[in-house]
Amino acid sequence: MRLNHQFAKSALALSIILAGHTGLAHATDSSITDNEIRIGYLADMSGVYRDPIGPLGLDAINMAIEDVGGSVAGADIVLFNADDRNSPDVGSSVVREWIDEQNVDMVTGLVASSVTLAAVKLLEEENRLGLVNGAVSSSVTNEHCSPNHIHWVYDTWAMSNGTAKAITQEGHKNWYLLSADYSFGHALEQDVERVVTENGGTIVGSARHPFPSSDFSSFMLQAQASGADVIALNNAGGDTINAVRTAGQFGITQAGQILAGMVLFSTDIRSLGLENAQGLQFTKAWYYDLNDETRAWAERFRERTGSMPTMVHAGLYSSTLHYLEAIEAVGTDDTQAVRQQMMDTPVNDIFATDGYIREDGRMVHDMYLVEVKTPEESADEDDLFRVVRTIPAEEAFRPLSESVCPLVNS
Template identity: 45%
Template sequence: MKSIVWAAAAMGGLLIAAPASAQGVKIGILNDQSGVYADYGGKYSVEAARMAIEDFGGSVLGQKIEMVTADHQNKPDLAASIARRWYDVEGVDMITELTTSSVALAVQDLSREKKKIDIVVGAATSRITGDACTPYGFHWAFDTHALAVGTGGALVKAGGDSWFFLTADYAFGYSLEKDTSDIVQANGGKVLGSVRIPLNSSDFSSFLLQAQSSKAKIVGLANAGLDTTNSIKQAAEFGIVNGGQKLAGLLMTLSEVHGLGLQAAQGLVLTEGFYWDRDDRSRAFGERFMQRTGRMPSMIHAGTYSATLQYLKAVKAAGTKDSDAVVKKLKELPVDDAFAQGGKVLENGRMVHDLYLFEVKKPSESRKPWDYYKQLAVVPGDQAFPSAKNSGCPLTK
């Protein structure tokens, strides 16, 4: 009789789904693990999430915490397909990291449909908690608005009042160019032009020549990962900086600076939400991460640790993994960990925390391995990010 019941359940498609839903909390790390953003997030974000699970104790509500990972290859359709399988078949409760804005937007929309929580760390577009916000979506480490306020605002005030953009040709690049252009113009600067560049390009020569001929004081790199490092390397070949123009890495992390080396990266101004050598707490986290991965963490890796840990804290506080109850706790609990101190989550899902304006050191200024930044300023969270009311999120109206 028992075998007949199980057979009937299997025919109805219930055999797989029912056990998955009865398991403990399961977290999915979905990001680029083999392409242009593999160092930016990749396996290092996976390790950061694993650290968070271990630090939490490995279980919550009396059940084991599980983790699954996948490479979305920067393809929104593939990412949505993986996320759907995770939610429907494998019993995943929350997906995080989500490098690449087009991917993040696709998965966030699916998560809304499935009433599952997603916490974006690696993607940048401010639309995630703006016009595309959802009741179950969160944005953690940074966004294009914060980068524009930090890097764009600082450079305009320092005299960089004319800009030309090299822009990644997808949602992230458009958002970063728009947000930075708005800041530049609000501070009295001008945008002289822009060019859109396919993701994972190898030859930037024609685009760099357009930037050079524009005579703009600032060439804004509205791209990320290997595209940014390749832009900077090829810009040196064209003598752009030697000719008097300045490069602005609008989304650069420690990973890209490390890939370039200080000789090539020195003098770049950038904004990050985390630096391993900023205080005792960040140094302790950085050293642990180094022991496990052989490199220091960027804001993407530390942000993934924070997002995973905070989700688990919210599950514990809610006493259930029910998404609506956990969302409520995520928006109530303060964020206090190695990544952010005094962080708070707004009604639109935006986690507000301070960011930092850095300048990349000269080789002669670096005292030890991974000693890459000198801090120029703190960008307070309430200045870096718009309020929920002003974000454009329909949930706040």
């Protein structure tokens, strides 16, 4: 599809965060382009990824901007946002306009993997920075790595490695793979198949569903008929919710088959309810009830938005904060200087402890295998999970020895 100029204009919503001017404020640094730090937030604002990421991602970014005082290196921070409609064409057109007409320094959000892969190509061509928070495909820092983007929250390698490995090692060896039919679903399908087979399991069947999809009846009947021990849902957001609900209607889990959600958010569990979601195991990059610091930040987010944050909201805050602090440290918004400073500085905040950015652009940090609590175990509406296992950073993500990224050992 094509995006005409008028639509591109209307797609952009601009919020300007003005710096507080005090007697201690220093003069604008001439090495800051346009005397402003310009950030674009590109995300699905109205589709299947609206609830776990969407509009509330703006609040997470604004919290980071506020926490640096509204300016860095003497320059005000300007924040643009747009709905990519889960379309690579729409996303590319918005990013192109941001670069050509707004001179944006950094683009964050980047949710659907198809949109993300199109956007990061433009960012590399124009030497701008991308902070990928929503997209899950591990190819973002493998075959599609570049010196112009960083992958922050999770990826398909980490999500499948945590969940599929644990379930297979528990003795559930026969798997059926149901995947969203686009780049994210394909990548997750490949990663789950790899983990299952490496741990002695077998793929007994597979299918791909349209993205997005509201009718999972035929797919779930096929999965049920396969006799698989485990049905892996290689999708996310509304697709996962619809698939789990359909499985419940057909009594799939009641009959003994296991549903393994590969990418689940707290918003999904709330939508499903503990009665339907109890016992689900899956991998998370972050959870608001991990410690006192995460609970305090999450409460601040809830007071602002009326909702508890997801792992991507926490990642948006963390990556934006790390970016802005890097600009303050080097005194310039030059893409490569800022990216190098981000790589040189450990990530210690509400999202990660001793996280670090590798040469392939992967931010490496601990991950968590969690299980959904029963209604009886839950103390309140926000008490959804228990941590089964902390997956150490070095174990969580694809080792560089297996990377095909040209930036590795270059």
